[in-house]
Structure formats: C-alpha cells, structure tokens
Amino acid sequence: MNKKRMMETFKRLIEIDSVSGDEARIHDFLKQYFKTLGLEVTEDQSREKTGLGANNLIARLRGKRDVVPLLFSAHTDTVEPGTGIKMIEKNGHVYSQGMTILGADDKAGIAIMLEAIQRIQEEKIETGEVEFILSPGEEVGLLGAAALDMNLIKARMGYVLDSEGAVGRVTTASPTLYMYEVTITGKAAHAGIEINKGISALNILQNALNNIRTGQIDKNTTANIGFLEGGKAANIVMESLLVKGEVRAIDPMQAESLIQEMRQAFKIAASKYNGKVKFNIKKMATGYNLSEKTAVMKLLSLANNKLENKMISETSGGGSDANIFNENGKQVVNLSIGYKKIHTTEETIVIDEIEKATCLVIELIKNAPRSEG
Numbered sequence: 295m296n297k298k299r300m301m302e303t304f305k306r307l308i309e310i311d312s313v314s315g316d317e318a319r320i321h322d323f324l325k326q327y328f329k330t331l332g333l334e335v336t337e338d339q340s341r342e343k344t345g346l347g348a349n350n351l352i353a354r355l356r357g358k359r360d361v362v363p364l365l366f367s368a369h370t371d372t373v374e375p376g377t378g379i380k381m382i383e384k385n386g387h388v389y390s391q392g393m394t395i396l397g398a399d400d401k402a403g404i405a406i407m408l409e410a411i412q413r414i415q416e417e418k419i420e421t422g423e424v425e426f427i428l429s430p431g432e433e434v435g436l437l438g439a440a441a442l443d444m445n446l447i448k449a450r451m452g453y454v455l456d457s458e459g460a461v462g463r464v465t466t467a468s469p470t471l472y473m474y475e476v477t478i479t480g481k482a483a484h485a486g487i488e489i490n491k492g493i494s495a496l497n498i499l500q501n502a503l504n505n506i507r508t509g510q511i512d513k514n515t516t517a518n519i520g521f522l523e524g525g526k527a528a529n530i531v532m533e534s535l536l537v538k539g540e541v542r543a544i545d546p547m548q549a550e551s552l553i554q555e556m557r558q559a560f561k562i563a564a565s566k567y568n569g570k571v572k573f574n575i576k577k578m579a580t581g582y583n584l585s586e587k588t589a590v591m592k593l594l595s596l597a598n599n600k601l602e603n604k605m606i607s608e609t610s611g612g613g614s615d616a617n618i619f620n621e622n623g624k625q626v627v628n629l630s631i632g633y634k635k636i637h638t639t640e641e642t643i644v645i646d647e648i649e650k651a652t653c654l655v656i657e658l659i660k661n662a663p664r665s666e667g
Contacts, residue, residue, distance in 0.1 A: 296409070296413070297649060300652065301388075303405045303408050304381075304388070304648065305381050307323075307401040307405055308398075309380070310323055311376065311378070312376070312397075312430075313374055313376045313377060314346070314372070314373070314431055314434045315346055315347050315371070315434070317348040317370050317371050317431070320370050321428070324353075324370070325351060328353035331412065331415070333354055333411070334354040334356070336351070337349045337350070337351055338352075338443055340438060343441045344431055344437045344441045346371075346430045346431040346437060348370070350427065350430070350441070350442045351427070351428040352426070352427055352446055352447065353425070354423060354424070354426075355414070355421060355423065355425075355426070356423055357420070358420060359422075360422075360664055360665055361421065361422025361423070362665045363448045363450070363662075364423075364424050364425070364451065364452050364453075364658065364659060365425040365426075365449035365453075365626070366426050366452055366453055366455060367427040367452065367453070367615050367619070367626070368404045368429075368454070369439075369615060370400075370429065370430050371438075372395060372399070372401070372433065373433050374395075375395060375639070376394055376395050376397060377394065380394075381396070383645070386644060386645050387642050387643065387645065388642060388643050389640075389641070389642050393639065395636070397641075398631075398632075398641060398643040399636040399641070400432070402643050402651075403631055404428065406648060406652045406655055407426050410655040413652070413656060414656060414659065419656070421659050421660070422662045427442070427615075429442065432456075436618055439619070440618050444622045450623070450624050450625065451590040451593075451624060452624065452626050453590070453627060453629050454614055454615050454616040454619070454627070454628040454629065455629055455651065456614050456615065457610075457614070457629055457630040458630060459630035459634070460632065460647060461647050461651045463606045464607055464608065464628065464629055465610045465614070465616065465628035466585075467581070467582065467584070467609040467610065468544070468581055468610045468613055469542040469544050469549070469610070470542070470543055470546040470577070470580050470581035471578040471579040471581075471613055472541045473538070473539070473540045474538070474541075475536065475573070476537040476539075476560055476572070476574075477537075477572040477574075478498050478499060478524075478536075479495065479533065479569055479570040479571070480492065480494050480567065480569040481531070481533060481569075482530050482531055483530070483531045485530060486529060489531060492530075495524055495533060495534050496524070496532045496535060498563045498566075498571070501562075501563035501566060501567070502560045502562070502563035504559075505558075505559035505563075506519075506555065506556050506559045507552065511548075514543060514548075515541075515542065515543040515544070516541075516611065517539070517540070517542075517552055517556075519538070520538060521538035522538075523536045539556070541553055541556075542611060544583055545581070546581055579613035580620070580621040582616065582617060582621070584627055586607065588625050590627055591607075593662065597654055597658045597661055600657055600661070601650070601654060603654065610628070629651070629654070631647065632644045632648055632650070632651060633647075
C-alpha cells in the first residue's frame with residue numbers, strides 16, 4: 295500500500311473546510327478526484343430539498359456483471375470547530391493542532407475509499423460494480439442520505455465507513471430514534487397575590503413525569519429529556535414551558551410505545567390542570583438489526599478472516615447513514631475505521647488502522663459473491 299499517498303490524501307481532505315452546510319468545496323474536489331481515477335460520477339438534486347451546501351455524489355467503479363454490486367458510503371461534513379484544521383502526526387497517530395476537531399469522522403472514510411480504488415487499479419484486481427456514496431449533512435440528522443434517491447443505487451448491500459474503534463469492529467444494530475418537543479401552556483398569574491388563579495406549566499410537567507420512563511429502559515433502549523425552557527419571572531406563575539427529549543430503541547415497536555406513553559402522560563397531566571399541550575415529534579432514524587447470517591455479514595466475516603482481523607459485532611446507541619440505507623431495503627452495516635474521541639479537539643486516528651481499513655475494503659470488493667442468475 296502507498297502509505298505516503300494515503301496520508302497526503304487524508305491531509306488534503308481534512309484541510310478542506312466542510313462544516314455541515316458548507317460542503318460545496320469538498321464535493322467539487324471529490325467530483326474531480328473520482329473522475330481523474332476514471333470513475334463515473336453522478337450528482338443528485340438533493341440540495342434543493344435539504345438546503346445543504348452540496349448534493350449527494352455517487353462514484354461508480356465499473357466491473358463484471360456476474361458479481362454482486364457493493365456500495366461503500368462516507369459523509370463529507372464535519373462538526374464544529376472544523377475550520378482551518380491542520381494535521382499533526384505523532385507516534386503513529388494523527389491529531390489536529392488542538393484548536394479544532396481533526397475531521398477523521400469521516401474524512402478517513404473518504405481517504406480509505408480513494409486509496410482502495412487506486413490500489414485496485416494499480417494491481418489490476420478484477421471487481422464487480424462498486425458504488426461509492428458521499429453524503430453531506432450527516433452530522434445534522436443524516437440529511438443527505440435521507441434525501442438520496444435510492445433508485446440511483448444499484449447495490450443492495452454494502453458498508454458505511456464511519457464508526458469509532460479498531461478495524462474489525464462492526465455495528466450490526468442501531469436504534470430507531472425519535473426526537474420530540476412538547477409545548478405546555480398554562481395561565482399566568484401573580485405568584486403572591488393570586489397564585490391560585492394561575493395554571494402552572496411546571497405542575498403539568500411534574501405530573502406528566504410521574505408516568506414517563508427516562509434513562510436506560512433496557513440494554514437496547516434509552517429515553518431522555520434534555521432541555522427545558524420556560525417562565526418569565528420569579529413572581530409570575532409559569533405560563534408556558536418547552537420540553538425537548540428523545541427516545542432510542544433497537545426495537546422500533548418499543549420506540550413507538552415509549553413515544554405514545556410520553557404523549558399520553560402529557561395529555562392527561564394537561565387535562566388535570568386545565569392546561570394545553572402541543573407536540574412536535576420527528577422520527578430521525580429507523581433502526582436496523584442484521585444477523586451474522588445475512589449476506590453482508592458473511593462477506594465481511596470472510597474478508598476479516600482472510601486478513602486475520604478479529605471481528606466484533608456491536609450494537610450502537612447512535613445512528614449513521616447505515617440506518618437510512620437499511621430503511622430503504624439495503625443490507626448495510628457500519629465499519630470501524632480507527633478514529634477515537636470524535637466531536638472533540640482531542641480527536642485522533644491511528645495511521646495503521648487507516649491502512650487496515652483500506653485493506654479490508656479491498657478484500658470485500660475482491661470477494662464479493664457471484665450474482666444469482
């Protein structure tokens with residue numbers, strides 16, 4: 295493997311600012327890079343729908359028609375602080391200079407794609423068709439992937455290159471995620487003179503909380519209330535209160551049940567105090583849970599065995615673009631590619647892990663099964 299080239303590519307990628315919503319420059323760079331490598335590049339029109347800085351990109355490596363097509367996906371946006379990133383190599387690790395994130399999440403995934411393609415071409419490795427999907431807006435709600443026209447994607451199975459930890463780890467299950475806002479409306483009154491004429495939004499919340507489960511519900515389910523805002527002054531009965539929370543569950547029915555439980559608790563509490571509640575509930579991701587017997591996992595097991603990687607299947611409490619692909623009928627798991635401490639200025643990635651992940655991508659492509667018929 296051309297380690298120097300791979301790290302130079304990674305450095306170029308992280309030095310292109312692409313905070314969520316500002317992905318245009320890195321997409322322009324990638325369109326040209328893929329075309330230079332001889333791949334066919336398709337750009338959708340999702341930007342009109344998402345309001346992001348760029349459309350989704352699909353780069354196709356053409357190959358044999360009797361081999362099952364594969365997809366590989368990475369996202370192009372980063373979180374803040376992600377402007378002016380500079381890379382430092384130290385003791386086999388890569389860091390930023392400390393004032394920004396590094397952006398290995400997920401530019402390491404993109405660098406892995408680009409290096410894998412070049413090695414496949416240099417070694418004249420025969421492949422089936424491979425689709426490389428680059429999505430903007432992942433960090434702000436999987437927006438790019440959610441807006442992607444799946445009719446543009448031929449592959450029915452593949453791998454997202456976007457998970458923390460050592461190569462060999464794979465996320466095979468990820469939760470359904472709901473986020474909700476509840477606006478509680480009571481009635482203002484002077485707290486010293488006519489407090490009994492008021493309807494406290496806080497009292498409604500307190501009553502509702504008696505019938506709402508939060509925290510770790512079971513090993514695969516969590517619920518959280520993370521934001522409260524309300525009130526005008528200490529001497530005024532709280533007229534309104536905004537509550538923001540979320541529910542995550544591997545079992546979609548469990549997630550739906552908890553949302554309905556929350557909704558019912560607030561309705562009953564508001565009725566008791568003659569107040570009102572208004573709900574804004576949004577499903578952010580649909581969960582998936584793929585067994586070891588699925589085609590995508592069998593291929594992954596084979597590739598890891600050939601490379602002598604220890605494969606560890608994991609359940610995640612978070613979402614990724616893999617959730618979107620699975621929701622649309624594709625078998626896709628999320629692979630660990632070596633980064634750690636993402637979304638912090640201490641973010642780092644092990645150089646050897648980037649190399650191992652590149653080898654794994656190549657091995658997956660080399661061993662893609664023959665298509666039926």
